[in-house]
Amino acid sequence: MSDRFSNISTWESGARNWPSSEQQDLICCRVEAETHDVVTFSFVTEDGRPVRFEPGQFLTVSASVNGQTLERCYTISSPPTRPFVVSITVKRVPDGVFSNWIHDTIRPGKALRAYGPSGSFTSTASSAPKLLYLSAGSGITPLMSMSRASFDLGSEIDIAFVHSARTPADIVFRDELLRLSQLLPKFKIFFVCEGVDDAGSWEGGIGRLSLEMLSDRVPDYKDREAFTCGPAPYMHSVREILRVGSHDPTKYHQESFDITAGVALDPTLLPEANAPKNTFTVKLAKSGKTFDMDASDTVLSALKKAGVAIASSCSQGVCGTCKSRLLEGSVDMNHNGGIREREIQKGLRLLCCSRPTSNLVLDL
Numbered sequence: 482m483s484d485r486f487s488n489i490s491t492w493e494s495g496a497r498n499w500p501s502s503e504q505q506d507l508i509c510c511r512v513e514a515e516t517h518d519v520v521t522f523s524f525v526t527e528d529g530r531p532v533r534f535e536p537g538q539f540l541t542v543s544a545s546v547n548g549q550t551l552e553r554c555y556t557i558s559s560p561p562t563r564p565f566v567v568s569i570t571v572k573r574v575p576d577g578v579f580s581n582w583i584h585d586t587i588r589p590g591k592a593l594r595a596y597g598p599s600g601s602f603t604s605t606a607s608s609a610p611k612l613l614y615l616s617a618g619s620g621i622t623p624l625m626s627m628s629r630a631s632f633d634l635g636s637e638i639d640i641a642f643v644h645s646a647r648t649p650a651d652i653v654f655r656d657e658l659l660r661l662s663q664l665l666p667k668f669k670i671f672f673v674c675e676g677v678d679d680a681g682s683w684e685g686g687i688g689r690l691s692l693e694m695l696s697d698r699v700p701d702y703k704d705r706e707a708f709t710c711g712p713a714p715y716m717h718s719v720r721e722i723l724r725v726g727s728h729d730p731t732k733y734h735q736e737s738f739d740i741t742a743g744v745a746l747d748p749t750l751l752p753e754a755n756a757p758k759n760t761f762t763v764k765l766a767k768s769g770k771t772f773d774m775d776a777s778d779t780v781l782s783a784l785k786k787a788g789v790a791i792a793s794s795c796s797q798g799v800c801g802t803c804k805s806r807l808l809e810g811s812v813d814m815n816h817n818g819g820i821r822e823r824e825i826q827k828g829l830r831l832l833c834c835s836r837p838t839s840n841l842v843l844d845l
C-alpha cells in the first residue's frame with residue numbers, strides 16, 4: 482500500500498519496544514474533561530522515552546483498588562505519531578470499580594502501572610483506500626487514534642466516520658472531529674444521537690443508526706472496509722445493518738469494550754443449549770487444589786466459582802491478562818487476538834475463552 486498511514490506499524494521512531502507482557506509505571510502529565518463523564522488522562526514514561534504502538538491498540542492498566550489488585554484495558558486514544566505522550570480516555574461506568582477509581586485518583590504527577598500496548602484492531606494493516614469507522618460511546622477511542630494518525634500524516638485515505646451517542650453532550654471529541662472534517666477533504670463525520678433537545682439546530686441523525694441513515698450519509702458504504710467499536714448491543718445492530726445492506730463481511734473488523742461482549746458477539750463462545758453436560762476435573766499444580774467444572778463453562782469462570790483469584794480483564798480473549806500455562810489436558814479456545822501462535826505452542830492458554838475438552842492440570 483502506498484499510503485504513508487500503512488507505514489505506522491513498521492516505522493522506527495526511536496521509541497522503545499514495550500512488550501505487552503511487561504509492566505512499567507506511566508506518569509500522568511495531563512487530565513482533561515471530554516464530557517460530563519468522560520476524561521482523558523495523558524501520561525509520559527518514567528524515563529521520558531517515547532512509546533511505540535499502532536493506532537487502535539490498548540494498554541492493560543493495573544492498580545490496587547480497595548485492597549484488591551485489578552486490571553482493565555483502555556485504548557490509547559492519542560495517535561502513535563505523537564509517541565512521547567500516551568492518552569487513555571475513560572468513561573465513568575456507574576458502579577464501575579476501576580473507571581471511578583481512575584477518575585477520582587489519577588492526577589498530574591501520579592503513577593499508573595501498565596502493560597505494553599496490545600491488540601490487533603487497527604486500520605494500519607488494511608490496504609483499503611476507503612474506510613468506514615462506526616463507533617458508539619467510549620468505543621470512539623481506537624477510531625480517534627486512527628483518525629488523529631491519519632491527520633498527522635496527511636493521509637490520503639478516504640474515511641467516513643459515523644459516531645453514535647446518547648445526546649450531543651455525550652459526544653466525545655466532538656469539536657476535534659468537526660475540525661478534522663474541515664481540514665481533511667476526505668474525512669467525513671456524521672453524528673447520530675438517541676435524544677436531541679433542540680432538533681431544529683441539530684444536523685446529525687436522531688434515533689439509532691439504521692441502514693437508511695447509513696445509506697443516506699455514506700452511500701458508498703459497501704465499498705468501504707468497516708471498523709466498529711462500541712457496546713455489544715450496538716455492534717450486534719451494526720453487523721445486522723451491514724449484513725442486510727450486503728456489506729462484504731470479510732471487510733469488517735470490530736472490537737468490543739463490553740465485559741459481556743465476548744459472549745454476545747461470538748456465538749462459538751456461548752454455552753450451547755444442547756451441549757452435552759460433561760464435567761471435567763481441574764487440578765492446580767502449584768496450590769494442589771482440585772475441583773470439578775462443567776464443560777460448558779470457561780476455565781476462568783470455573784476458577785472464580787472455585788474461589789481461585791486470577792487476574793483477568795476483558796473476558797473475551799483480547800487483552801491476554803488471563804494467560805496461563807496448561808500442563809495437561811486440552812481446551813477449546815476461542816480467542817480474539819490476545820495470544821500468539823507461538824505462545825499457544827508453548828502451552829499457554831487464555832482461560833477466559835477456553836472450555837475444557839478433557840480433565841486439566843494448570844500451572845497455578
Ligand SMILES: Cc1cc2nc3c(=O)[nH]c(=O)nc-3n(C[C@H](O)[C@H](O)[C@H](O)COP(=O)(O)OP(=O)(O)OC[C@H]3O[C@@H](n4cnc5c(N)ncnc54)[C@H](O)[C@@H]3O)c2cc1C
Pocket residue numbers: 539553554555556557569570571572573574575576577578579580581600619622623736737738739740794795799800
Ligand atoms: C480492549 C478494550 C479496550 C477498552 N478501552 C476502553 C476505553 O478506551 N475507554 C473506556 O472507558 N473503557 C474501555 N474499556 C472498558 C474498560 O476496560 C472497563 O471494562 C470499564 O472501564 C469498566 O470497568 P470498571 O472497573 O469501572 O467496571 P466494573 O466494576 O468492571 O463493572 C462493569 C459494569 O458491570 C457492572 N457490574 C459489576 N459487577 C457486577 C455484578 N456483580 N453484577 C452485575 N453487574 C456488575 C457494573 O455496574 C458496571 O456497569 C476497554 C475494554 C477492552 C476490553
Ligand code: FES
Pocket residue numbers: 792793794795796797798799800801802803804819831832833834
Ligand atoms: S481476560 Fe482478557 S484475554 Fe482473558
